[in-house]
Amino acid sequence: MSLFEQTAGKLMVALDYPSAEQARQLIERLEGIPCYMKVGMQLFYSAGPDFVKELKSRGYSVFLDLKMHDIPNTVKGGAHSITRLGVDMFNVHAAGGKKMMVAAKEGVLDALQEDSSLTMPIVIGVTQLTSTNQETLNEEIGIPGTVEQAVLSYASVTKEAGLDGVVASPLEVQAIKGRCGQNFVTVTPGIRPAGSEKGDQSRTLTPEEAIRQGTNYIVVGRPITAAPDPRSAAEQIIEEMKKAW
Numbered sequence: 658m659s660l661f662e663q664t665a666g667k668l669m670v671a672l673d674y675p676s677a678e679q680a681r682q683l684i685e686r687l688e689g690i691p692c693y694m695k696v697g698m699q700l701f702y703s704a705g706p707d708f709v710k711e712l713k714s715r716g717y718s719v720f721l722d723l724k725m726h727d728i729p730n731t732v733k734g735g736a737h738s739i740t741r742l743g744v745d746m747f748n749v750h751a752a753g754g755k756k757m758m759v760a761a762k763e764g765v766l767d768a769l770q771e772d773s774s775l776t777m778p779i780v781i782g783v784t785q786l787t788s789t790n791q792e793t794l795n796e797e798i799g800i801p802g803t804v805e806q807a808v809l810s811y812a813s814v815t816k817e818a819g820l821d822g823v824v825a826s827p828l829e830v831q832a833i834k835g836r837c838g839q840n841f842v843t844v845t846p847g848i849r850p851a852g853s854e855k856g857d858q859s860r861t862l863t864p865e866e867a868i869r870q871g872t873n874y875i876v877v878g879r880p881i882t883a884a885p886d887p888r889s890a891a892e893q894i895i896e897e898m899k900k901a902w
């Protein structure tokens with residue numbers, strides 16, 4: 658089975674909480690729902706590696722979303738430590754460039770060589786954050802061109818560096834797959850079920866629309882975590898995803 662087939666159309670729940678205890682409460686409510694757990698900065702900086710290990714021991718697939726962006730040697734060390742946690746996926750900022758991303762992969766390979774019980778994580782590059790739009794890119798940051806062009810440049814350098822895929826909005830999935838191939842993994846936040854609050858997200862699609870674009874993973878945070886009944890919100894999202902399969 659190809660990487661695309663193994664990963665197509667999966668749900669990742671963003672555990673954006675200030676403490677392990679609050680994250681555990683959501684996890685209990687989602688018991689049995691097929692999803693990855695995404696640990697981002699807020700939870701990792703408070704609950705640390707132990708919480709990641711706890712998720713793994715409970716049998717969850719884990720995406721550690723720390724978006725590393727530093728000099729190659731530092732990122733290599735970070736990737737080495739992250740791989741030792743046994744996560745299934747982690748990311749770096751594609752804006753750090755090819756050498757930095759190659760170094761991340763080296764850190765992974767070193768860890769695997771030291772401990773053969775570890776499995777190879779999927780390593781992806783963050784392109785243009787889904788909270789940003791055309792105005793942010795051109796007027797605030799001063800980068801010319803369209804958001805899609807920027808995303809495709811980041812995706813291309815990520816692929817050249819030998820990583821497995823990218824984080825982007827679901828709006829760019831088809832262009833990314835067209836440029837980098839079907840097997841190049843897309844992880845897409847910026848998911849908003851019809852009628853839900855966009856909040857700080859700019860480039861959004863519904864779960865069904867995102868799956869129709871051919872994305873591998875959708876990332877959903879507040880539409881589940883801030884819902885009055887998170888379990889029912891997650892179930893509805895999965896039902897919506899199924900319509901597109």
Ligand SMILES: O=c1ccn([C@@H]2O[C@H](COP(=O)(O)O)[C@@H](O)[C@H]2O)c(=O)[nH]1
Binds near residue numbers: 824825877
């Ligand atoms: O471009 C990006 C990269 C990462 N994220 C992360 O995804 C979730 C989205 O949460 P929502 O509550 O559904 O908006 C969050 O953890 C972000 O850090 C992203 O949104 N965009």
